[in-house]
Every structure is written in structure tokens, then in C-alpha cells.
Amino acid sequence: MARNTYYAPKGGLPPQTQLIHDRAVFTEAYAVIPKGVMSDIVTSFLPFWDETRLWVIARPLSGFAETFSHYIMEVSPKGGSDKPELDKGAEGVLFIVEGEMTLTLEGKEHHMELGGYAYLPAGANWSLRNNSSEPVRFHWLRKAYEFVDGIDVPEAFVTNENDIAPTPMPDTNDAWATTRFTDPTDLRHDMHVNIVTFQPGGVIPFDETHVMEHGLYVLEGKAVYHLNQDWVEVEAGDYMWLRAFCPQACYASGPTRFRYLLYKDVNRHMVLNSSPAYRGR
Ligand SMILES: NC(=O)N[C@H](N)C(=O)O
Numbered sequence: 001m002a003r004n005t006y007y008a009p010k011g012g013l014p015p016q017t018q019l020i021h022d023r024a025v026f027t028e029a030y031a032v033i034p035k036g037v038m039s040d041i042v043t044s045f046l047p048f049w050d051e052t053r054l055w056v057i058a059r060p061l062s063g064f065a066e067t068f069s070h071y072i073m074e075v076s077p078k079g080g081s082d083k084p085e086l087d088k089g090a091e092g093v094l095f096i097v098e099g100e101m102t103l104t105l106e107g108k109e110h111h112m113e114l115g116g117y118a119y120l121p122a123g124a125n126w127s128l129r130n131n132s133s134e135p136v137r138f139h140w141l142r143k144a145y146e147f148v149d150g151i152d153v154p155e156a157f158v159t160n161e162n163d164i165a166p167t168p169m170p171d172t173n174d175a176w177a178t179t180r181f182t183d184p185t186d187l188r189h190d191m192h193v194n195i196v197t198f199q200p201g202g203v204i205p206f207d208e209t210h211v212m213e214h215g216l217y218v219l220e221g222k223a224v225y226h227l228n229q230d231w232v233e234v235e236a237g238d239y240m241w242l243r244a245f246c247p248q249a250c251y252a253s254g255p256t257r258f259r260y261l262l263y264k265d266v267n268r269h270m271v272l273n274s275s276p277a278y279r280g281r
Contacts (some may be wrong), residue, residue: 029228029246033057035237038072047086051079051130054140057239058215058263066243067265068143068191070215075101075136080129085120091145092120093181093193094128095161095261097219099136102129105156112138115161117181117193121145121153139217139261146190146268154188161195175202178262190268195219197259198252207247211270214242215263222254 025032043053058070080101085092094103096116103110103118105126112118116138120126122145130136145153159181166177179195198221207226222235226249227242234240235254242248252258 023232025230025232027228027230029243031241032227032232032234033239033241035235035239038237038239044071046081048083049075049079049081051076052081057217058241066241067213068141068215068263070217070239070241070263071140071142072217073138073140075128075130075138077130077133077135080127082127084126084128085124085142087142087144088123089144090142091122091124091191092143093141093191094118094120094138095141095193096136096138098138099130099134100132101136101138102131103158104128105158110158112158113160116158117161118158119154119156119181121156122147123153124156126156141191141193141215141263143191143265148187148268152188154182154186166195166197172202175199176204184266187267190266192262192264192266194262194264195259196262197257198223198250199257200252200255202258203251204249207249209245209247211244212264212266213244214240214246214248215261216240216242217261219259219261221252221256221258223250223252223258225250 023032023034024037038055042055044056045053052073052075054074055072056069057072058068060066060069096112096114098114100111100113103112103126105118105124161179164179164181166179168174169176175198177197181194182189182192218234218236218238220236225232225234225240226247227240228246
């Protein structure tokens, strides 16, 4: 009689549930990085950050299209950085999802906790420390700021999402609203990082198809998202990354509200191939 052969590697196979639920997708139009794959084996580290690890969930890829990078940072007690950003041309947003930390920005200390949001203009002078006894987890979105002659660089600010009233989308019975951290008509800003909230059953009822790229990190709830030609189920902890013009719609499919942190690039000309900037690409 044939004997059984065991192929399982020493560490064991992933549990069956994980195989079923991991829904990672990478296409030319979009990517989905489910929370299940943001595990210990895909962490990164950064120069001049102590007691810190991170998950890089978006980065510029082709040099033509993707404008931003997005990290999930985890800073252990006493960790942080006195030299966090090495690129003087990079602006950033920090958004706290767990724990607390001290941000020193242009010489002023800010205690930041859940829902805390900081805008860091290109060239800002900042450092960060976790003085608490628990890890702090936050999102860090970065983009090369597109300077424009005659337009000032926006000033730094620190706030909390709870201090900002969401703006409802017209004609949605408040089922769809956006917490805006910057004024959409303020042309100093070339990126927006907002929070979009749907009440259960709320929808984006048509395929939005637009020039802005997106990074969407699901903060709460569940939904079915239409991405290009596919319907994808997403829930809290999942990430989606959409290239320019990727058609997108959704409906909030769970019993609780569905919310995500949304990156988009805004308010700037496209680089044309007649431009000297193009030749560097
Ligand atoms: N997928 C989205 O939430 N898109 C937004 N309506 C937006 O483009 O601002």
C-alpha cells in the first residue's frame, strides 16, 4: 500500500481560512492588498527610524503614472525619528489609527492620538516620538510636491478628524459624506487625503472615471467595490490602489458604516511630452 507523503514545510501551511480570504489582486488598472497579506514577513524598515517597522502599500511604479507612496507605520514605545523625511521635495500626511505619539513640527510639540491628522509641507522640519507604553500605528502618505511659480507652499497643520464636520454629497440623504482636511479650492494643495464615509447601503451609483489616482485604505466596515471591470469585496484593513481613469463605484454592504482614507492628486497640469520635465522620465 502506498505510504502517505508529507509535503508540509516545517513552519506549516497557512490556515485554510487564510487561503480562502486572501484576495490580493494586481492589474494594470488597480491593486487590492487585503489586510491578511500585511503580515510580519512583508515589513520594511527605514533609515533613521528607531523601533519602527512599516508596510509599504503604494509606491510610484512606472515613473509615468503613480504619484504617491503610502506606508502603514508601526512605532514601538520609545521609537520614532529625528530625521524622518530625507526628501526636501516631499510633502506628507500622517493619520493615526491606533495609539498616541508626539509630533514636533516647526519647533512646536503636538500630542496626537486616534483620528489625529498632520499635513507636512515639502521641506517641513519635523520629528516624531512614541513616548507611550503601547505601539502607535499611523498612515504616512508622501508625494513629490509640484511647486508652481507664484503659488505659495501650503502651511503645516495638525488636526483631528473628530474636529471636522463631514460634507454630505448632494442628493444622497447623507448616506455618502467626505471629511475634507483641505479646502478643494485652495490651489496651493496638489494632493488631498480625506475620509469618505458611507452609511449602510450608501452607494457611489456610477463608475467614476477620472484623472486623479487613488489610494483607499478601509478604516471601517465592508463594501463591494467596482474596480475597472471587476467587483471586489473589501473590509476594514484592506487597501486599494487605483490608477488614473480606473472606473470605480461601490456599495456599503455591511451592517455598519463603511469608511476609507482616500488619497487623490489634484490641481496641477499634466506633464506634457513637450516639457523639459518629461525628458527626465
Ligand atoms: N472612489 C472614491 O471615493 N472617489 C471619490 N469620489 C473621489 O474621487 O473623490
